Amino acid sequence: MSEPLQKKTVEAQIDALKKYLRYDIRYSLPRPFIIEFTGPPSSGKTTVVKEIDDYLRPLGLAKIYPPNEAPREIRHIARLEPDYNMRTALYTLSQLLDEAHSARIDMLLIDRGPFDAYCWPEYWLNKGKITLSEKENLQSYYTNRQFISKVDICYFLVCEAETALQRELRVAIDDSPRETTNLESMKRLERIWRNAQVQVSTLHPNVRLIDTTNMTEVQMIKIIAADLLNTLEQKTKKGL
Numbered sequence: 219m220s221e222p223l224q225k226k227t228v229e230a231q232i233d234a235l236k237k238y239l240r241y242d243i244r245y246s247l248p249r250p251f252i253i254e255f256t257g258p259p260s261s262g263k264t265t266v267v268k269e270i271d272d273y274l275r276p277l278g279l280a281k282i283y284p285p286n287e288a289p290r291e292i293r294h295i296a297r298l299e300p301d302y303n304m305r306t307a308l309y310t311l312s313q314l315l316d317e318a319h320s321a322r323i324d325m326l327l328i329d330r331g332p333f334d335a336y337c338w339p340e341y342w343l344n345k346g347k348i349t350l351s352e353k354e355n356l357q358s359y360y361t362n363r364q365f366i367s368k369v370d371i372c373y374f375l376v377c378e379a380e381t382a383l384q385r386e387l388r389v390a391i392d393d394s395p396r397e398t399t400n401l402e403s404m405k406r407l408e409r410i411w412r413n414a415q416v417q418v419s420t421l422h423p424n425v426r427l428i429d430t431t432n433m434t435e436v437q438m439i440k441i442i443a444a445d446l447l448n449t450l451e452q453k454t455k456k457g458l
Contacts, residue, residue: 247321250283251450252314252368255327256334257375258407259399260385262430262438266375267327269439270446274325283317284327300342304356307335311365318368333372333425335360337407337414344406361421371424371449373442374415377431379404424449 253270255263271284291309295302310331317326339353348356377385379401386399415427426445430438 249318249321249368250281250323251325251370251453252318253325253327253446254331254333254369254372255329255375256331256337256372256411257377258382258404258411260382260404261375261377261411262433262435263329263373263375265435266373266439266442267329269435270443271327273439273443279324281322281324282327283323283325284329300338300347303335303338303342306330307332307338307360311335311360314365314368328369331369331372332360332362332365333369333374333414333418333422336418337410340410340414341407344410361418366418366422369422369424370453371426371446372418372422374411374425374427375430375438376408376411376415376427377429379408381431382408 255267257263267284271282275282292302292305295305307330310328314326314328314331317323336357339348339356342348343350343353382404383399383401386404412427415425419425428438428442433441
């Protein structure tokens with residue numbers, strides 16, 4: 219039978235384990251870079267996330283994590299109610315907090331993060347599904363400093379509603395109008411996102427508006443990739 223535990227012996231054993239695990243650096247590494255992309259349907263955000271990932275990984279920034287877009291995970295709640303956007307927000311905010319306290323990846327690319335969540339309450343207020351007080355409470359929560367301070371850059375991608383609808387229906391099997399992919403809703407969403415970008419710019423220094431209306435996908439990706447790398451390089455020089 220083993221001898222009773224002795225405090226000094228246990229402390230020495232724990233020290234040996236910590237040295238093996240490289241505690242001197244294990245919990246002192248910087249968090250990954252976190253980039254959010256937000257915008258109404260068919261503004262280009264999902265395309266940008268995929269292409270930025272494909273572009274940067276072969277260049278050496280290997281551990282980039284573009285998690286599944288929240289709508290691909292949240293399929294059991296209809297998009298006709300505020301609950302849907304609240305649930306997609308919770309899904310992404312959980313990932314944001316988890317990865318912000320981990321050094322397992324180099325960069326997190328978020329499609330629908332706290333700034334995206336900020337936009338939807340305005341939409342549901344306009345639809346009469348929530349009250350003004352509820353809208354303000356939700357927006358205040360989503361833009362809490364504990365969330366947005368962890369986002370290094372947020373790109374608001376917008377385009378004119380007519381162009382967005384054309385993109386949406388380009389390869390659609392069924393072109394029947396849906397909740398957020400009909401011309402009236404897309405005009406409302408475009409207006410909401412443009413206004414929201416102005417509002418949240420006062421809360422965060424790196425909130426960018428990118429109008430993709432007259433851009434090709436290649437132009438859009440090159441502009442964002444250049445800005446992203448320049449901005450993050452400046453962050454490293456500041457030692458933040």
